[in-house]
Amino acid sequence: MRTLQNLNFPKAMAELLPKLFGQALEIVLIVSVVAFVLAILFGFLFALGRLSHHKILNGILVVFQEFIRGTPLLVQLVYIYYVFPLFVEIIAYWCGNPTFKCTLSATVAGVIGLTINYGTYISEVIRSAILAIDKGQTEAALALGFSKRQAMFRIVIPQAFRNSIPVFGNYLLTLVKDTSLMAYITAPELLQTTKAYISQTFTTIESYSILAVVYLVICLILSGLLKVAERKLVRRR
Amino acid sequence: MALLEIKNLQKSFGDLKVLKDVNMSIEEGEVLVIIGPSGSGKSTFLRCLNLLETPSGGEILYDGKDILKPKFAVREYRQQVGMCFQRFNLFPFMTVLNNVTYGPIHLLKMPKEQAQAEAMALLEKVGMAAKANVYPDTLSGGQQQRVAIARSLAMHPKMMLFDEPTSALDPELVGEVLCTMKELADDGMTMAVVTHEMTFAEDVADRVIFMDGGVVVEDDTPDEIFSNPKNPRTKAFLSRILDR
Ligand SMILES: Nc1ncnc2c1ncn2[C@@H]1O[C@H](COP(=O)(O)OP(=O)(O)OP(=O)(O)O)[C@@H](O)[C@H]1O
Numbered sequence A: 001m002r003t004l005q006n007l008n009f010p011k012a013m014a015e016l017l018p019k020l021f022g023q024a025l026e027i028v029l030i031v032s033v034v035a036f037v038l039a040i041l042f043g044f045l046f047a048l049g050r051l052s053h054h055k056i057l058n059g060i061l062v063v064f065q066e067f068i069r070g071t072p073l074l075v076q077l078v079y080i081y082y083v084f085p086l087f088v089e090i091i092a093y094w095c096g097n098p099t100f101k102c103t104l105s106a107t108v109a110g111v112i113g114l115t116i117n118y119g120t121y122i123s124e125v126i127r128s129a130i131l132a133i134d135k136g137q138t139e140a141a142l143a144l145g146f147s148k149r150q151a152m153f154r155i156v157i158p159q160a161f162r163n164s165i166p167v168f169g170n171y172l173l174t175l176v177k178d179t180s181l182m183a184y185i186t187a188p189e190l191l192q193t194t195k196a197y198i199s200q201t202f203t204t205i206e207s208y209s210i211l212a213v214v215y216l217v218i219c220l221i222l223s224g225l226l227k228v229a230e231r232k233l234v235r236r237r
Numbered sequence B: 001m002a003l004l005e006i007k008n009l010q011k012s013f014g015d016l017k018v019l020k021d022v023n024m025s026i027e028e029g030e031v032l033v034i035i036g037p038s039g040s041g042k043s044t045f046l047r048c049l050n051l052l053e054t055p056s057g058g059e060i061l062y063d064g065k066d067i068l069k070p071k072f073a074v075r076e077y078r079q080q081v082g083m084c085f086q087r088f089n090l091f092p093f094m095t096v097l098n099n100v101t102y103g104p105i106h107l108l109k110m111p112k113e114q115a116q117a118e119a120m121a122l123l124e125k126v127g128m129a130a131k132a133n134v135y136p137d138t139l140s141g142g143q144q145q146r147v148a149i150a151r152s153l154a155m156h157p158k159m160m161l162f163d164e165p166t167s168a169l170d171p172e173l174v175g176e177v178l179c180t181m182k183e184l185a186d187d188g189m190t191m192a193v194v195t196h197e198m199t200f201a202e203d204v205a206d207r208v209i210f211m212d213g214g215v216v217v218e219d220d221t222p223d224e225i226f227s228n229p230k231n232p233r234t235k236a237f238l239s240r241i242l243d244r
């Protein structure tokens, strides 16, 4: 049984922090930024699909949405990382290529999973933001002589995006924290790196405490940056 | 030939027949004021005129061409028929100047400098040049409506439609908008105006139409309508509304 006296925070910090602020943080930041940008793009296209009057497309998207919202992100990541490549191999086998090996890097699987998961939630944000824009805006554009499509893309969507920016910011914050789930698909991000360090040093208390503080600091910095960005991007109304 | 000729126009929303059989015409340069009780179909009628609502039946002839024909160039037509709304509907993320230049630049492919010069002249005309670079939400309702008028005029319309342009305004702001509209009428603009401002109708209109229950009940000069209404429904409406 370890006692509080033999906790050695300075040593754990000296050894663990360089690991965390090296490759681990790099993975978290890159995955977060890439997945966030892709998620907004994905969500936008998804929202347009849902807003289209195409019944079949709408049906498919609604079912997809239920799948994503009805299963945990962790399960989705595991599925993409472990199961999806197996399917590809089976298909390759059917197509007469029995030796084909498919592997997905953990980071790529993470980006895909986070993009689809967050994109699906973000699509609802964008969709309702588009629907919330006053119909008078579209009518004013039509009355000037713009087409429906132009009214949508030039007048409605820019306003919907501006109105969504604060919500996007919140999603970015949770996305950064959710990258920790990639530890379960072997991505050497912050949590995985910490676990690896603990398994060598048995410094459970110190290491997880340090990890928690590192996440806290990242999120505080990020939410500060988001506030500044919001003030710049969202025009007063 | 009338600029706009409306024959047997009908519009239903589901089972609700809002316009039953509207017949009338608007001559070039004419100022037509449409009055009538709430729910009588005035807005619906005006919205049919620039196809924000699709009529259920009848004909609308613009320069002799039926605008309800499938091949009719609706967008070009809408560029020639401006519309001002009760709630202004300025684009909130653009400055006043950009609101006014947006249509000409993107639809008429006007060079930016020219569009801005024209916009400034129009803003000058409606008394809003000083506010060219602010955003609409900093303006009063009356100011926003005058900008909206300038935005429509920037498209060089042949005709303007107004749907209760002053009824969302505080009473002290009504005058400035009506004044702008009167100037427009004096410049010879063809106008169709739905309004409850009877003084405007008396002073500015060439013709007044009284609508009730989805039909044109009376169509006459303002003098006749206001001093000598023939239909009992017109009389009843006017005595209610002019009871001041
Ligand atoms: N999009 C719509 N769907 C269903 N019903 C509608 C629609 N637009 C208008 N109506 C109905 O049509 C009728 C006429 O409405 P309209 O707005 O044309 O009247 P109005 O004469 O402009 O009245 P007001 O003076 O109150 O503006 C009303 O009963 C209204 O409820």
Ligand SMILES: [Mg+2]
Pocket: B042, B043, B044, B163, B164
């Ligand atoms: Mg109305």
